[in-house]
Amino acid sequence: MQNKKIVILYGSETGNAQDFAHILSHKLKRLHFSHTLIKIGDYHPKSVLQCKYLFIICSTTGQGELPRNARENCNGRAQGTLWQFLKKSTLPADLLDHVNVAMLGLGDSSYPRFNFGIRKLHERIVNQLGASEIFPRLEADELGLAGSNKDTGNGVESVYYEFEKRIIAYMLEKYPNRKHDGKMMPRVGLAEDVYLKPSNILEISTVNGSTNDQLPDSKIQFVGDETIRHGTVKKNNQITAKDHFQDVRQFVFETEDHEAYHPGDTVSLYPENSDNDVELFLEAQPHWKKVADELLTITDLENCDRFRDGGVVKPLTLRTLLKYHFDIVSIPRQSFFMKTWTFANAHEDRPTDQELLEQQRDKLRQFGYGQDLQDLYDYCNRPRRSVLEVIQDFEFLKLPWEFALDYLPMIKPRFYSISSAPSDPNVELTIAIVRYKTLLRKVRKGLCTNYLLTLTENDTVRYKLQNNHLLHEDIIGKPIIMTSPGVGLAPMKCLIESNLFKDQYLFFGNRMKDKDFLYEDTLSMWKKEGKINLFTCFSRDPINSPHAKYVQDQLWNQSSLIADLILKKSAIVYICGSSGKMPVQVRLTIVEILKKHGNFENAEEAEHYLKEMERTDRYMQETW
Amino acid sequence: MTVSRDSLVLIHPAVTQQPELLETIEKGSILSETTIVAQYLINKLNDGTISPDDEKYDVIYYVTPEKPEAIQFPPKLIPVLHKTLKPSGRLYGLSDTLKVDALINGFEIVSNNGSEYYWVKESREKKAPVSISLKGNMKNGASAPVALPSFKKLNKTQPIGSSPSAGLAVSLKKLPTFKKLTKKVSAIKLTDSDLEDDDDDLESDDSANNSKTKFFDDFDDPETGDSIDEDDLIAETEEDTITMIQCGKSKQRRRKACKDCSCGLKEMEEQEIESRRAKQQQVIKFSEEELTEIDFTIEGKKVGGCGSCALGDAFRCSGCPYLGLPAFKPGQSINLNSISDDL
Structure with a gap:
């Protein structure tokens, strides 16, 4: 039976938070601290009554949300989860005053809502519901290799190790001894070369052969x-x-x-x-x-x-x-x-x-x-x-x-945006096969895309469908500016077919018109029908794309149109594609467009306007 | 009654907005018969700024504007108040919402048909030091209030000094063992498999949980209660104490490039990979002569100038031409086709 008083909770999207949580668990186990290790979404709210020491490691996903396995339980339901419970407005300010908590956020500062996951948890659990912090929360930044709380080091890992160090020092101070065979003895960690036998063997x-x-x-x-x-x-x-x-x-x-x-x-x-x-x-x-x-x-x-x-x-x-x-x-x-x-x-x-x-x-x-x-x-x-x-x-x-x-690590499911029309029983995905070279002689292949290559008609795939509630009612019906180079186009295709928006502007880009203009026929047809206004660009194809290399160039070329749509017609901006330079450049371009055409008093005003768009989900970004 | 009785007044912070409430109570029948020795905001006690002496007061009065059934009181303070009361001392101002906490901390609840309500510090020894009898079985104790004494109804308010139980308490107070027994087991130890047994500072917490359980029970009904808006949890202007450390190019050791690297480290890395590839292309054209030179098929021979080339990338130098190739096993010939392929 696992101890319920010491609890490690994690919310993980890509597996970093999960791995750190497992490392912390491993270190505590080696110091004979029995504890519970569980995803935030699977932790039963009522268990918190028995919890005295709570260690949370959590990343951020989407538009500043907690990761899926923090918001939902393993069956994909938010109902009954800890986070849903903690958000109830009727909870008293001392609800968690019996809990001592330490928090670590893993984030990426290229997202405007950097580390919002842990900040939300922190605000609610510590500031509003009365848990005591063992030490101020730590935040790590994957993008800049930045650490947090100065001088704790360099890189996400060093921030984690600082977190671990503080927790272990705190626990050892509280519980310097342990009971073994009825006798008290100093708490000494297991020797490094002793393997700790796991519970699942x-x-x-x-009963060989008895069950067919x-x-x-x-x-x-x-x-x-x-x-x-x-x-x-x-x-x-x-x-x-x-x-x-x-x-x-x-x-x-x-x-x-x-x-x-x-x-x-x-x-x-x-x-x-x-x-x-x-x-x-x-x-x-x-x-x-x-x-x-x-x-x-x-x-x-x-x-x-x-x-x-x-x-x-x-x-x-x-x-x-x-x-x-x-x-x-x-x-x-x-x-x-x-x-x-x-x-x-x-x-x-x-x-x-x-x-x-x-x-x-x-x-x-x-x-x-x-x-x-x-x-x-x-x-x-x-x-x-x-x-x-x-x-x-x-x-x-x-x-x-x-x-x-x-x-051994476990295979995790891979998530793909749906590109078929809403609720079409034939779900269409648009997937770039992952293959690349590194220093290693063997070509790197993505596990899931390599598997997909082997599938042919009538094969079976195991899947789950997630309803993400991306679109709020108050943005529906407005014009939309979609910026989606490469396979970022996938969710846009579904969105265009939903006919939920009044005027649809699509900025699509790729490398070469003749090689990777995805869904060229469909998009051209929609353009002809007036369903969309299409702006394309091809970065390695100056003949077919003389005036723009990247989507942000094309946005800039259309700056008066964009400004008019955003400022006068309350248009929605939706960006989708690979992370890195694209979303940053696009954002900068939009700010410049607002500055140029927006009659703002100064540059800060324009920047503030965009921030307000982000806050109200008029500016959405989905990158990976 | 010639003996002067000392009282302590504790104040809910909201009372500062309604001074008349405090005034009424201080003039009331209970406090007017005592000498108010001290008056504190409850927060001071809660955060530990003030720690009152043991067995100092005859009466403690908690003044709060809350309705009796809605009193929110930190249960961890109940044992503190118990300690600072003299035996048979009375605590006014709390209500049955904290019944369980009262009972397990050694109070008796006195209720006189609603006209009179207070808690009395039990004078009988066995009730007070819960921690000792419950050692190793704390959970049962906390969750089994049935075993605890039931209410005592008094028809008449008896002056403290003349109550028989108070008399007993006075004599008990003289016993040298009394204080020792009320003290909690101080050594906080944790066992390997089970933190609960020895961690006695958890007791008050578990009793605290009893009053919190209801919030969790309500939760089972999805219809009850509104939820806060997650976005409100993030203050727009939050001045964060988080200090970022900048990218690592300036550090002595080369670090990995940031995802959106603009300092050139990423390009450097890319170039390096390119040049490696070029080197590898040369390596792949081993002449017979060269192959003998780096003959990995000789048992036990770890070849290369540094002696580590055959061991694999984990051991190879940063400039090693074999980087990117698997470890070479003694006794196995190298088949370059099996270890490389193209896009």
Whole structure:
């Protein structure tokens, strides 16, 4: 039974907050602090009554919201979650005065609503509901490698380590001793090379063969998540030129229940590893291969939250776990090394070069416990090296499969904007296939898009549909300026077809007109019908796009039109596409347009006007 | 009654807006019979600015404009008030909303058909120091008020000095063990598996939770209560104490480039990758001679000038031409086709 008085909560979108939460959990466990580790969205509100020490790590998503797994429980419902409860206006100001809280926000300052997630939690939990702060909250900035609260270091990781350091110092001061076998003794952390046995262990099933539905060769199913749906693939076409370097797909599948959806809604898909990668993993860990097809059970499965989203595969074997659950092509995080370095050991079956073993063991340990992280970053993140490749590099790393759930990352669903007309039973996604080169000789492939490439008509995909409520009633019916280079076009297509807006202006850009003008026929037709006003630009195609390289150039070319739409007709601005320079440049351009045509007294006024647009959701940005 | 009785008046902050309320109460029958020794805002007690002496007062009066059924009082202060009362001392001004907290902290509730209501510090020893009997079983204690004494109804208000229970308390007070027993177990320890057993400063908190439970119960009905607007939680002009540290180019060690890098680090990184690739292209054209030079197939031989080339990227120098290739295993020949591919 996990202790309910010490609780680590996390809200994570990309997995950073989750990994830090797991590292903190790991460190506390090694100091014999029993505690609960859970996503904010899955934490039962009433449990907070028993909570005394609360550690929250949370990122921010969308328009300054808490991440999905903080807002919603694992079944995708907001009803009954902690956050919904805390937002109730009737709560007394001392509701949380029994809680000591420490908070860490992970943010990206290229978004105007930087770290709003943790700031909202902080304002409500500390300032309004009376929880005591152990130390002022910390905020980290992924974009600028910035730290927070001066001198705590440099980079998101160092801010995290500062957070961890303060929590551990505080807890050790409070509880310097612990009880062991009825005797009090000083609280001393486990030696680094002692592996802490996890609660969910894989065991070879003893009831072999008695249940037919668990035979290794029976049909693959997933059990435990009622909310997952199965779609039937209808179309999977490349819509860029065949000789173009970038493969963009029009991927269409028919929904199971013909669910309703609206502009801005998304679909999450559950990818699989390739059989080849599974095989490579098994070859790198020969002792896994020997039992790869044995039926397994998981101890304490009911308290394992790893399969809550998507369910657990059946039949359950190491092979099926590797194919459907373990994200072996993801970049390993620090916690992976922290937990596994101690498994670099001599192999019984062959002579050991002791020096080599020591070298590997030390290096893995350093990756796991080093606080600088530059080396780990250079080794893993920068070249985008996968777990599989790390295991191939470190031949002495002999991973015990029994504990795999503890140290191997899990495959997470990937989210895509819907581009088909609202509630069309054939959901259309517009997906850029992820392939690129880094320092590594092997081409990097995105797990999900690589999986999608293998799908053909009538194949089944597992998915969930999310209603994101992007559009508020008071913005509907106004003119809209859509700025969406590349596959940012996806949600715009759905939005245009919804006919919710009066005049629709689309600014689309890509590299070359003849290679990657996505949905050229459809867009041209809509333009002809007067459904949209279309402005295109192609950055590597001066012949077809002589006056504009990027969407922001095209916006600037149309500046009087844009100013008129925004200032006189209360137009909505919606930007979608990859993050980085585009959204920043577009925003700057819009400010300049407002300055030029807006008759504002000074530049600050124009900037303020745009900020007000952001605050009231007239200026929306969805970038990734 | 010749003995002077000391009283303490505690004030809800809102009373400062209604001084007449305080005046009425001070002139009332209860306080006028006592000497008001001190008068504090409840906040002072709550934040620990003031910590009253043990067993100092005969009467404590909490003055609040709240309706009795809606009193919000920090339950953690109830044991504090208990401590500062003399045995059989009385606490006025709180209500049955805090019944459970009163009982577990060693008060008896005296209610005389609504005309008279106060809490009395129980003079009988066993009730007071909850912490001792509940050690190791704190949760049961806190959530099982059934085992606690029920109300005592008095038909007549008895002057404190003459009540039989007060007499007992006086004699108890003389016992040297009394104070010791009322003290909580001070050593706060935490066990490996179970924080609850030894962490006795959690007790008051759990009792606090009893009065909070109702907010959670209401929640089960989605229709009840409005919600605040999330956006209101962010102040437009929030002056943040967060200090940002700027990008890392100036640091001694090279850092990774920011996502929107404008200092040139990103370009540097890109260039570096380009030049690496160029180097790799050369490496790929190993001549027979070169292959012997870096013969990784010789068992136990870790080749390269630095001795680390075969170990993989984790060990290779930053300028190593083999960066980006897997570790070379002794006894395995290198098949460059198997370790590289094209877009």
